[in-house]
Amino acid sequence: MNPKTISIIGLGYIGLPTAAVFASRKIKVIGVDVNQKTVETINRGQIHIVEPDLDMVVHAAVTNGYLRATTQPEPADVFLVAVPTPFKGDHEPDLAYIEAASKSIAPVLKRGDLVILESTSPVGATEQMAAWMAESRPDLTFPQNHGEDSDIRVAHCPERVLPGQVLRELVQNDRVIGGMTPKCSAAAAALYKIFVKGECVITNARTAEMCKLTENSFRDVNIAFANELSVICDKMGVNVWELIKLANRHPRVNILQPGPGVGGHCIAVDPWFIVSAAPEEARLIRTAREVNDGKPEWVLNKVRLAVAEYLQSNPGKTAKDTVIACFGLAFKADIDDLRESPALEIARKITVAHPGRIYAVEPNISALPDEFKLTKVELIDAEKALIHANILVLLVDHTPFKTLSSARTSSQIFVDTRGIWKA
Ligand code: SAJ
Numbered sequence: 001m002n003p004k005t006i007s008i009i010g011l012g013y014i015g016l017p018t019a020a021v022f023a024s025r026k027i028k029v030i031g032v033d034v035n036q037k038t039v040e041t042i043n044r045g046q047i048h049i050v051e052p053d054l055d056m057v058v059h060a061a062v063t064n065g066y067l068r069a070t071t072q073p074e075p076a077d078v079f080l081v082a083v084p085t086p087f088k089g090d091h092e093p094d095l096a097y098i099e100a101a102s103k104s105i106a107p108v109l110k111r112g113d114l115v116i117l118e119s120t121s122p123v124g125a126t127e128q129m130a131a132w133m134a135e136s137r138p139d140l141t142f143p144q145n146h147g148e149d150s151d152i153r154v155a156h157c158p159e160r161v162l163p164g165q166v167l168r169e170l171v172q173n174d175r176v177i178g179g180m181t182p183k184c185s186a187a188a189a190a191l192y193k194i195f196v197k198g199e200c201v202i203t204n205a206r207t208a209e210m211c212k213l214t215e216n217s218f219r220d221v222n223i224a225f226a227n228e229l230s231v232i233c234d235k236m237g238v239n240v241w242e243l244i245k246l247a248n249r250h251p252r253v254n255i256l257q258p259g260p261g262v263g264g265h266c267i268a269v270d271p272w273f274i275v276s277a278a279p280e281e282a283r284l285i286r287t288a289r290e291v292n293d294g295k296p297e298w299v300l301n302k303v304r305l306a307v308a309e310y311l312q313s314n315p316g317k318t319a320k321d322t323v324i325a326c327f328g329l330a331f332k333a334d335i336d337d338l339r340e341s342p343a344l345e346i347a348r349k350i351t352v353a354h355p356g357r358i359y360a361v362e363p364n365i366s367a368l369p370d371e372f373k374l375t376k377v378e379l380i381d382a383e384k385a386l387i388h389a390n391i392l393v394l395l396v397d398h399t400p401f402k403t404l405s406s407a408r409t410s411s412q413i414f415v416d417t418r419g420i421w422k423a
Contacts (some may be wrong), residue, residue, distance in 0.1 A: 001078075001114075001187055001190035001191045001193075001194075003027060003076075003077035003078045003114075003191065004027075004028060004077055005027075005028045005029070005030060005075075005076040005077055005078075006019075006022050006027055006028070006029050006030070006076055006077065006078045006079075006080065006191075007029070007030045007031075007032060007073060007074065007076035007078065007079045007080070007105070008022075008029060008030075008031050008032065008080045008082060009032045009033075009073065009079060009080065009081045009082065009083060009101045009104070009105060010032075010033060010081065010082040010083035010084070010097070010101065010119070011031045011032070011033040011038055011039075011042060011069060012033075012049065012082065012083075012084070013049055013051065013163060013166070014082040014118060014119075014159040014161070014166075015031065015033075015080070015082035015083075015118075016031070016042070016047065016049065016054065016058065017051060017054055017057075017161075017166045017167060017170055018080065018082060018118070018159075018170065019031045019061075019067055020054065020057040020058045020061050020067060021057070021167070021170055021171070021195050022194065022195065023061035023064075023066035023067040024057055024060065024061055024066075024195075025194050025195055026066060027066065027194070028066055029061070029066060029067045029068070030068055030069075030070060030073075030074050030076055031067060031068070031069040031070070032069070032070055032071065032072070032073050032074075032104075033069060033071065034071060034100075035071075036071055038069070039069040039070060039071055042058065042062065042067070042069040043062065043068065043069050044062075045058065045059040045062040045063055046058070046059070050335070050336045050337070051163070051164070051166050051167070052164065052165075052167070053167055054166070054167065057167065072104075073104050073105045073107075073108050074108060075108045075110060076108075076113070077112070077113060077114070078113065078114045078115075078116070078191060079105050079109075079113065079114070079115045079116070080116045080118055081098065081101045081102070081105075081115070081116065081117050081118060081119060081129070082118045082119055082159065083097035083098060083100075083101050083119050084097050084119065084265070085097065085098065085119045085120055085121055085122075085125075085269075085273075086265075086269065087269055087272050087273070087276075090276075091272035091275065091276055092272075092276045093121070093122040093125075093272075093273050093276060095121070095122075095125060095128065097119070098117065098119060098121065098125060098128075098129055098132075099129075099132055102129045102132035102133050102136075103132055103133075103136055105133070106132070106133045106136035106137050107136065107137075109133065109137055109140060109152055110140075111140065111151040111152075112151065113151075113152050113153070114152075114153045114154075114155070114184070114187045114188065114191065115129070115130075115133065115152060115153070115154050115155075116154075116155050116156070116157050116188055116191070117129050117154075117155070117156045117157075118156075118157055118158060118159045119158075119159075120158055120159070120212050120213070120216070120266065120269075120270055120273075121156065121158075121209050121212075121273075122209065122213070122273040122276070122277060123206050123209045123210050123213075123273075123277060124206065124209070125156075125209060126154060126155070126156040126178070126180065126205040126206075126208075126209060127144060127180065127205065127206075129154065130142050130143060130144050130152075130154045130180060131144065133152065133154075137152075140152055142154065143179075143180035143181045143184055144180065147181055148181050148182070148183045150181070153179070153180075153181070153183060153184040153187050153188075154179070154180045154184055154205075155177060155178060155179040155180065155184045155185060155187070155188035155205065155208075156178040156179075156205040156208045156209055157175055157176065157177050157178065157188055157192065157208065158176060158208060158209070158211065158212035160173055160175075160176075160212065160215065161173065163264070163335060163337060164334065164335050170195070170196075171195055171196060171197050171198075172197055172198055173196075173198045174198035174199045174200070174201055175189075175192050175196055175198060175199075175200045175201070176201055176203060176207075176208045176211050176212070177189045177192065177200050177201065177202050177203070177208065178202075178203050178204050178205040178206070178207055178208025178209065178211075179202070179204070179205065180204075180205050182202075185202045185203075185204075186202075189202055210274075212270070213270050213271070213273050213274050214274075216266050216267045216270040216271060217270065217271040217274055217285050217288075219256075219267055220262060220267050220268070220270075220271045220285070220288050220289065220292060221271075221284060221285060221288040222255075222256045223256050223257075223258075223259070223262055223267070223288075223292060224262075224287070224288035224289075224291040224292050225255065225256070225288075226240075226244065226255055226256045226257055226258040226259075227258045227259070227261075227291055227292055227295050228291050229243070229244070229255070229258065230258035231295075231298060240258055240419070241419035244257070244258075257418070257419070258295075258417075258418075258419070259295070259342070259397075259417055259418055260295055260296055260299045260342045260343055260346055260395050260417040260418075261292055261293065261295040261296045261299075261342030261345070261346075262292040262293075262295075262342065263331030263332065263339075263340045263341040263342045263343070263344075264331045264332065264337070264339065264340055264341075265339055265340055268289075268292070268293070268340055269340075271285045271286075271288065271289050272289065275289070295342065296342045296345050296346050296349070299342075299346050299393075299395075299415065299417050300346060300349055300350070300353075302415045303324065303346075303350060303391065303393055303415055304353075306391045306393075306413045306414075306415050307319055307322055307324070307354070307391060309413055310322055310390050310391060310413050313411075314390075319354065319355050319356055320355045320356050321356060322354075322356040322390050322391065323356055323357040323358075323359065323388055323389045323390050323391070324350055324354055324356065324357070324358050324359070324389060324390070324391045324393060325358075325359040325360075325361060325385035325386075325388075325389035325391070325392050325393065326343070326346070326347045326350065326358070326359070326360050326361065326393045326395055327361045327382065327385070327392065327393065327394045327395060327396065327398075327401050327404075328343050328361070328362060328394065328395040328396025328397070328398055328401065329341060329343050329344045329347055329360055329362040329365070329395070329396070330343065330344075330362065330364055330365075330396050330398070331343070331344075332396065333396055333397045333398050333399065334364070334398055334399055335364060336364035336365050338365070338369060342395075343395035343396050344369070346393070346395060347360055347377070347395070348371065348372075350393070351372070351375050351376070351377050357376060357378075357388075358375075358376055358377045358378070359377070359378055359379075359380050359384075359385045359388070359389055360372070360377050360378070360379050360380075361379075361380060361381065361382045361385045361401075362379065362396075363381075363382070363398060363400055364398070365379070367379065382400065382401065382404055386404065386408065386412075389412065390411075390412060390413065391412070391413050391414070391415070392408065392412055392413070392414040392415070393414070393415045393417075394414065394415065394416045394417060394418055394420065394421055395417055395418075396418070397418040397420050401420065402420050404421070405420070405421040405422050408421070
């Protein structure tokens with residue numbers, strides 16, 4: 001495939017890096033986003049998200065004239081939809097962004113165009129997207145009713161890159177390509193081969209949709225196993241971190257790491273799309289979600305017990321005199337992303353419940369999120385927190401936290417949710 005122009009709809013954590021990588025291969029890319037500020041930032045050659053090296057690639061793409069952003073879709077040969085798919089109140093997938101994107105590109109579609117859905121989606125979403133476009137453009141034919149000979153080709157190709165390593169994984173990872181017809185798949189595979197060094201494996205749209213949901217559910221279920229083990233081991237007085245290291249020496253055992261819960265906008269969301277489609281059958285997947293979602297409450301109880309223990313060994317002190325420091329707010333190590341972060345949720349709940357001083361240590365941000373304004377939480381550096389806090393709560397295994405253990409004093413009580421501090 002040799003497209004002259006590619007349009008990327010949604011310039012977020014997936015859309016922007018993808019746009020920049022296509023542009024770096026000297027293809028004209030039109031990025032479309034509903035947010036005017038995002039569009040202006042990108043057109044200045046800057047970025048609105050944090051991802052290693054992305055600023056350089058975007059700056060080069062814009063300066064060289066290959067990448068331009070706009071709020072209104074324009075004609076192109078390929079449209080790549082990378083918009084969010086959150087869930088609604090009862091964990092049902094919310095396709096509103098995909099619907100809006102489909103309806104916004106429909107007026108500029110022309111015969112021969114290829115439309116690819118990259119957003120993580122429930123099974124059937126690609127067909128639904130094609131139906132929305134067909135509704136708006138009765139003058140064009142689509143694969144659902146014209147098969148191989150349709151004017152417009154439609155495919156699902158889920159993104160699978162790890163935040164923090166997006167630029168490397170975009171190029172190196174294998175891609176699952178699910179066209180609505182074999183011709184759609186072939187066109188999409190040819191497109192990705194422009195920059196993908198991994199294999200482009202062809203299947204149908206529904207299997208590709210389920211594949212992405214399966215990958216994230218697999219990880220969620222495995223983290224839930226580790227989280228459940230951590231709760232069981234705590235009850236039994238067994239060190240779960242040592243236990244997992246030992247068990248993982250078995251050639252067919254590979255247990256993941258327990259933590260304060262599962263965060264981010266993917267693993268804590270996508271399994272619900274399976275549960276919502278098969279509520280009776282998806283028993284393990286639902287339970288894993290519940291186990292992981294229950295972990296922050298368990299950690300909060302540990303913090304309450306730590307405060308009680310501190311007060312017991314320091315007669316005359318009150319909870320108001322007790323200083324708690326939370327180490328880490330991000331949803332995982334060495335990133336600044338606070339979205340759906342269990343660490344942030346725990347810090348927020350400590351802030352509500354604890355009458356004393358609270359420190360937050362988060363080396364990857366320069367200011368606390370707005371919700372902490374007007375609260376007693378103070379963003380300080382790790383050294384200061386280690387001097388002044390009585391209770392240390394380790395929530396994220398950021399690299400700089402790993403060596404802090406030796407600086408603790410024996411009177412400080414700690415709650416280590418990541419197993420990186422020595423007892
Ligand atoms: N976590 C643990 N223990 C572990 C591993 C992770 O508690 O052993 C926690 C993390 O702290 C974090 C959450 O799980 O809160 C998710 O982190 P992650 O690194 O497992 O995954 P994400 O959300 O950053 O990215 C995932 C990836 N999916 C898989 O690895 C199967 C990525 O490849 C996907 O592209 C991404 O979701 C997505 O966009 O769907």
